[in-house]
Amino acid sequence: MxxxxxxxxxxxxxxxxxxxxxxxxxxxxxxxxxxxxxxxxxxxxxxxxxxxxxxxxxEAAGPVPKGMQFVQLIEFTTRKRAELNQLMDEWEDRTGGKRTATRAVLTEDHEQPDTYYEFVEFPSYDEAVRNSHLPETDELSQRMRGLCDGEPTFHNLDVVRAEAL
Known part of the structure; x- marks a missing residue:
């Protein structure tokens, strides 16, 4: 039902x-x-x-949930996931009350170990830009690059449909 x-x-x-x-x-x-x-x-x-x-x-019907109009997809490879998790926890602690990201989901590619995709949700593109200008986000980005095996790839995505299934 x-x-x-x-x-x-x-x-x-x-x-x-x-x-x-x-x-x-x-x-x-x-x-x-x-x-x-x-x-x-x-x-x-x-x-x-x-x-x-x-x-x-x-329950599954309805408009795109508030706070999820824009998603940034970050694709990267690393063999240092534990260090990455620590870095992300530190960023969350330091940006509490300032960040505009509403949710983040980190996934690992099932067929390609050490390949990750992070989905970061924002209320809008403008809020994503504002978030990226936080000094803590800039520092996270620099430190994250040091943990990656190459340059991360960023995809900026407008949400056109989202629903709970």
Whole structure:
């Protein structure tokens, strides 16, 4: 059975609510109705629950998630993954509250050991540029190059579709 989602961001409200509720349909209808009463001042009626049910969407459906409009793909080879992991952890610690990257996924090529691809998500291209201008990011880039077997390759990608499957 497909999980359902109710997202307050899809319905304008005076309190600018950002709550998302996900689960089986009846669970979501019940929880969303309770939330509508406690947070938005609605009355729990059969009509409210039907209105909530009509606004549900499949969990996997929907627009590109906020914070994921642009992705940078970095392709590189290294035999020093442990050192690279330490470097990335250090960068995360040093850029907390400053970086604009919203998520990073590091993968290793299954057929080509020591070949890696890192996907770094950003809210926009401009935010990626801003992130790359952080002194900590510049330092990371220089130190990362020292761990790589050659020059990393950067691909700048606009996200046109993303969904949970």
């Amino acid at each position: 497909t999980r359902k989602a109710a997202d307050c961001r899809e319905t304008p409200s005076e309190i600018n609510c950002s709550l998302t509720i996900t689960g089986e349909e009846e669970e979501v209808v019940r929880a969303a109705a309770e939330h509508a009463v406690s947070a938005h001042g609605h009355e729990d009626t059969p009509e409210l629950r039907e209105q909530v049910r009509g606004m549900l969407r499949d």
